[in-house]
Amino acid sequence: MVRCDMPRDHDTRILLLGGSGESRALAQALAWRDGIALEVRLARAMRGRAFPVPATAGGFGGEAGFRAFLDQWKPDAVIDATHPYAEAITARTAAVCIELGLPLLHHERAPWVPGPGDDWAEITSPEESAGLIPEGACVFLGTGRAGLERFACLEGRRVICRQLDAADGPFPFEGGEFLLSVPPFTMADEMKLFQRLEVDWLVVKNAGGAGARPKLDAARAMGLPVAMLARPPEPEGVARAETLQQAMDWVEAL
Incomplete structure (x- = not known):
């Protein structure tokens, strides 16, 4: 009560x-x-x-x-x-x-800080991700739905944006798709997902905390690079x- x-x-x-x-x-x-x-x-x-x-x-x-x-x-x-x-x-x-x-x-x-084995590149805006991620790469976008249109710079890559709820409209640019998943996610879950999707890069907000950390642990274990969007x-x-x-x-x- x-x-x-x-x-x-x-x-x-x-x-x-x-x-x-x-x-x-x-x-x-x-x-x-x-x-x-x-x-x-x-x-x-x-x-x-x-x-x-x-x-x-x-x-x-x-x-x-x-x-x-x-x-x-x-x-x-x-x-x-x-x-x-x-x-x-x-x-x-x-x-x-x-x-x-x-x-x-x-x-x-x-915020999270990188440790041994992490391959992180800090970006201060979504648009900076295009300068890091080569065309043709598969990108796992763990930033949520808000501001997704700013990642239109990633056209020419396969962009997968994870959502907690069904999307209320089409993906805002070509080459993107929504992935409906419900947490919690373990490191093992994330590794299996990234392997199945053949992910090459992660783009993540530096939210901090334990709940969203498994995807970063999976990226470290798999040697995947991460574009880390800095906090305001x-x-x-x-x-x-x-x-x-x-x-x-x-x-x-x-």
């Missing part, structure tokens, strides 16, 4: 912007913390995983809606625990909170936490 008390005048009101796996654990911890009134907002429902506390999906309707919500609910602090690549939301949240003098924490897990720059002037304990310590300091 999840505690869901009505806010009291002396509660610390926290707005949690969720979307990452870390946001789920943090929401659960905050929901049981005495003296906290928690409001959770998601840009969209988290596919395949129920959020552990009541949450509202659908965003705010842009910056004007975000400002209106802040003015109405009057949080004491905001925690941005959206996906590491939710660049627009993170930038907007930081700009508005800094302007209003509202305490803001950016809660984001640590961190917002300046914002507190940062990589672990649940660091985030809770920040809340305690409020």
